[in-house]
Amino acid sequence: MGTMDIEIKLQNTKTRKKEVFEPINASNVRMYVCGPTVYDRAHLGNARPVVVFDVLFRLLREVYGTAEVTYARNFTDVDDKINARATESGRQIGDITAETTQWFLDDMGELGALQPDHMPRATEYIPQMVAMIGNLIAKGHAYAAEGHVLFAVDSWKESYGKLSGRSVDDMIAGARVEVAPYKKNPMDFVLWKPSTDDLPGWDSPWGRGRPGWHIECSAMSYELLGGTFDIHGGGNDLMFPHHENEIAQSCCANGDDSFARYWLHNEMLQVEGKKMSKSLGNFFTVRDLLDQGYPGEVIRLVFLQTHYRKPMDWTDKKAKEAEATLRKWRALTAGIEPASSAAAAVLAALADDLNTAGVIAELHKLAAAGDAAGLLASANLLGLLTEEMGAWAAGPSVDLSGYEESLFKARQNAMETKDFSEVDRLKAALIEAGLEVRMSKAGVELVPGPGFDPAKLEAL
Known part of the structure; x- marks a missing residue:
């Protein structure tokens, strides 16, 4: 068991408020986070939610106990980007997704991210998706048209848009929605689409096809965590339409208005003050940075210096400072046994909506006070100063x-x-x-x- 007397507060996107976190069942705390679409190396922006929700996972385990927390993060391994990559490279889709999935796990491991308890791949859950779609049609929330199945937004109009704070009419006015003759409402979204012979496809009551993007997370979270669970997380770029559509499908299929109780979204990442883009030449994969000699632990510390709900700016200067800090802390804690638990001030900052910047300020105080054991236990809680992460600093310490x-x-x-x-x-x-x-x-x-x-x- 953990230290359950700590009160965790989280900013809930759904209510726009910071709320005290109260799990449905303290001995079965459940979190789902949207994972990557696996067609290439993970870029720096993909790594941010991984590190953010890894920290939350560690905090939940600390408070409720390791065995009491279940974390699921999916791999989208059926997607048009993957199909396009297969077509242009002439490789098998399965080979591409197997390779890129392993790349993702290796690269995130280098950033000190623990592996989630469940890492479902969409292609393993097609029958569950087909069943959920059938259920939505039976309940009048979806309809089949020209080999497609679409979710009928009008069937749930009063609730659709609450997460992102938009009304359906506003969304239609400002949306770049895919116009299709078979849609009853322009906002209706695809649950199932037909596949040609050269594309991945599965048999279904609506013909051979493949699932839309949103249904996979609804079906997999239901299967692994149940119809109602505690936390759903992801980047704020997923709030609309992905998360909005997940809520609509899941609440309608499960016949209640619950689904995930707390929604957390991290802000986006920039590089040297600009949005990351290939055209600006500031687009980096995690592997690029590791290959350039930035240790994973340094990348992690740079990420944690910014609160997850603020835009994060990756700069070379921050990386150099983080490296100097970690070398100092590692020298101070070398050969020391960690304290029995993280410092109270560190836990308090982390429990306050993952205030990692506040935690790092506390770590600097512990280092300044010479409290090596407290520093080590507290840094370990954040996934820093661990033995696994230390190879980069273990080289011969040179007297300069x-x-x-x-x-x-x-x-x-x-x-x-x-x-x-x-x-x-x-x-x-x-x-x-x-x-x-x-x-x-x-x-x-x-x-x-x-x-x-x-x-x-x-x-x-």
């Missing part, structure tokens, strides 16, 4: 003071002789080894950067 001294002396010399060639040579060699060189009147400070290679210093 000698190099700092010789550069400082060379600089003093150069001031007198006006010949800066030796200073430039040393500085270039240190930068080449992956060190950031900070020079001031007071002295020289060398800060190891993401690609620091101590072997390159031997030439000096």
Whole structure:
């Protein structure tokens, strides 16, 4: 069991309020998060909800107990983007989705994300989706037309749009909805669509076809967590239409108005102050950054410095600072046993709608106070300073003071002789080894950067 006397508060998108989290059943706490569509490497934006909800998963386990919490996150492995990728590459769809699913798990593992208890793949739950669609038709919430099955938004008009705060009429006015002759209302959305012979397809009462995107999460969450569960999360780009449509389907199919009780949405990610896009050249996959020498633990700490409901800006400067912080903390906690639990102030900040920025401020205080055991236990709760995450920092710890001294002396010399060639040579060699060189009147400070290679210093 966990420490259930802690009160968790979460900002519920559904009510627009921060609410005290009260699980339906404290010994069976359930969370569902929308996972990736697997056709390529996960980009930095895809990683944000993974890290955010990993932190919530860790907090729930801390408070309610590991065995009492169930976390499900799906893989969308049937999708038009995957079909297009298969067509252009000439590869089998199953090969592409198997490979990209493993890439996702490997890359997220490097960011310290625990694997959810359930990771359902859409293609494994087609019969459940077909059954749910049949149920919606039987209850008058869906209709078949020209090989398609569509959800009838009018059948649930008074509730549709509550999550995103829009009315159906507003949505129609401002929507870029797919116009199709077989739709009764332009907002009706696809539950099932026909497949041609060259596309993945399954037999159904409406002919050979494949599910629409939204139905998969409704069918899988119902199967794994039940008709009503505690938390549903995802990026705020999914609020409409994906989550709105999930609520409509699930409430109508299950015959009640509950489904998920708390809805959490994380904000989007930028790179160096701009929206990430291939055209701006600031589009990174997680693997790109790992390959460039940014350790997963550093990426994780940068993510956690921003509250999940604020837009997050990934910058190289933040990464360098995070790396320096982690090296300091790792040096302080080396060989130390963690305290029996995280510091009370850390738990309080985390329980306040996942205030990770507040938690990190508390970690800095623990480090400043020299409380290595408290720092370690508290950082571990956030998935930081763990043994698994430490390989990057475990390289030989190099004493840089000698190099700092010789550069400082060379600089003093150069001031007198006006010949800066030796200073430039040393500085270039240190930068080449992956060190950031900070020079001031007071002295020289060398800060190891993401690609620091101590072997390159031997030439000096």
